[in-house]
Amino acid sequence: MRSQNLLIKNAHVVGPETFNGDIRIHQGIITTIGQDLSVSPDETVLDASGQTVLPGLVDVHVHFRDPGQTDKETISTGSRAAAHGGFTSVVAMPNVTPVPDNAADLKALLTKNVQDGVVHVHQYAPITMALHSNQLVDFERFNQLGVFGFSNDGVGVQQAATMKAAMAACAAVDAPLAAHIEDESLRGDGVMNAGPVAKGLGLPGMSNQTESSQLARDLDLAAATGVHYHACHISTRQSVALIRQAKAAGVHVTAEVTPHHLLLEDTDIIGDDPNFKMNPPLRSHADRLAVIGGLLDGTLDMVATDHAPHTIADKGGTMKTAAFGIVGLETAFALLYSRFVRSGRMTLLELVDKMSTTPATAFKLPAGHIQIGAPADLTVMNLETPYQINPNTWFSKGVNSPFIGETVYGQTVATIVSGKIVYQQKEGR
Structure with a gap:
């Protein structure tokens, strides 16, 4: 540009x-x-x-659906949404079609990010082939191509041996690994937080342990491998406690929290409304207070939107059948400024730090500062x-x-x- x-x-x-x-x-x-x-x-x-x-906002977790799912979003529309929301740098997840798990597809996507993006669009490469397998990608080759890091976001790495090998490979090339933390055997067919609200609505729930049990595994593996482990969309009080403990022990872990997990909880779901369906789900009041506290005390390092656009058809119907995820790039700053800064819960400088300076510093991006x-x-x-x-x-x-x-x-x-x-x-x- x-x-x-x-x-x-x-x-x-x-x-x-x-x-x-x-x-x-x-x-x-x-x-x-x-x-x-x-x-x-x-x-x-x-x-x-x-x-x-303000220094341009930085979002290390977005979904632009391009290529292959462009009825939901494109790099052009997603990056323009980012600019509209005040973001100047974003990092796109690789759960697109086809998954860029080979050099040719990855090169094409990196080129398209530059050509079509009106903001800086950085790119995660997948951890495993096709995201759902246990076959690792070529970490050294992909790192040489200039990827931001590695992530299977949308799919938790289920096998501990696969995750440990991936962490070791990331550590060897000094690249971060960003984890979608979810034990699928515990999630089952859950569509919202397990608890009284889910029972009242007759909807299957996801327990906190779906997230925290896999996070505990990953933090132990991160300590053993020395990788920069980045925990995506933290939502539970148990996860905040685990990250706080790991940081105190010297594990190289950073963590993000979304605006929706800071602002909403499962009691806000008063009907079967797919616009409240996201993964991880909106948790309890105690969990929301814990992630707010974790953000304020630095346990959770940054805000990331997990911007997840879908078609109206994909988000139609019921929570049992609709797709997971909500959009966030064009609302994130305004919501947090209105709810947290104007209420006195945090300062504008603290919000800028969580949405710009800290994510830039944590991932070594040349952003987050306004200086000569x-x-x-x-x-x-x-x-x-x-x-x-x-x-x-x-x-x-x-x-x-x-x-x-x-x-x-x-x-x-x-x-x-x-x-x-x-x-x-x-x-x-």
């Missing part, structure tokens, strides 16, 4: 580098920060008066004007969300990637 010569005037910056002033961007890099900078003839001016400028010499990946937000979550304004193909209709604060005014304005607010969007 071609960068612009851009001058952001009157910026109120919140992040690791908090300041008020002007930001000059040249060839995709922040070159000058100062007061009352003069405008050069070749510069585009973006006046940020009354707005808040840094890549010009920034987000301009309007934090003062309320608006209603409306899927008609979204760029994503997916409209599967339980948050539709909520009034929130934190609307993206502009998103800048490598010095180029890739999203700018217009009337109605």
Whole structure:
């Protein structure tokens, strides 16, 4: 993407580098920060008066469904949704069709991410062939191609021997392994959290141990192999305790939590509504308090959306038959800013840290900072004007969300990637 010569005037910056002033961007890099900078003839001016400028948001867990499932999402629509939500870097999971478990398909997907993405679209490679097998991919070759890491997200690695071998292979090439943590033998046909709500609705449940038992296995294996183990979408109080213990013991583990697990619990499901069906499921009140506490104390390092678009048909019917997952890229920041920052539960700086700086640092991405010499990946937000979550304004193909209709604060005014304005607010969007 071609960068612009851009001058952001009157910026109120919140992040690791908090300041008020002007930001000059040249060839995709922040070159000058100062007061009352003069405008050069070749510069585009973006006046940020009354707005808040943040380091571009980073989401290490999205599903763009491309190739093979483009009726649900494409790299183009998904990356535009990311920009609309204030994200400048995302990492796509490999549960697409075909699974990129060979060099040719992986190369094609990496190229397509660059060609079609309006934000930085990084790519996980699968851990095993076709995701469901126990045959490992070529970790060394795929790492050389430039993948972000390895993950079978959507499918938990069921065999401990397979997971240990995969961790050793990742450690050998210094690549992270991101785990979808789920014991399928314990999940059975569950579609929501096991407990009184599921019983009342007559729906099969998934116990907390579906997640935590496999996490305990993985953390022990991670300690033995030295891999950077990343725990996806943590949802239970037992899992938070396990991660806290592992970190104290020196295990190289990072963990993410989704906005929906921070904001919703199973008691919010008052009927058989597939928009509340996700995996892992919405848990109990005690679990939600535990993941909030884990995020605030650093046990859970970051927020990731697990953006999972589906067609209306796939999310239709009942929770027993509908697909798992909800969209999140275009609602994540606004929901968390509205519910947590405006309520005083956390500061804006803490939210920026969890949605930008920490994920960038944990995965060695050149993001999360607004300083001279840094890549010009920034987000301009309007934090003062309320608006209603409306899927008609979204760029994503997916409209599967339980948050539709909520009034929130934190609307993206502009998103800048490598010095180029890739999203700018217009009337109605």
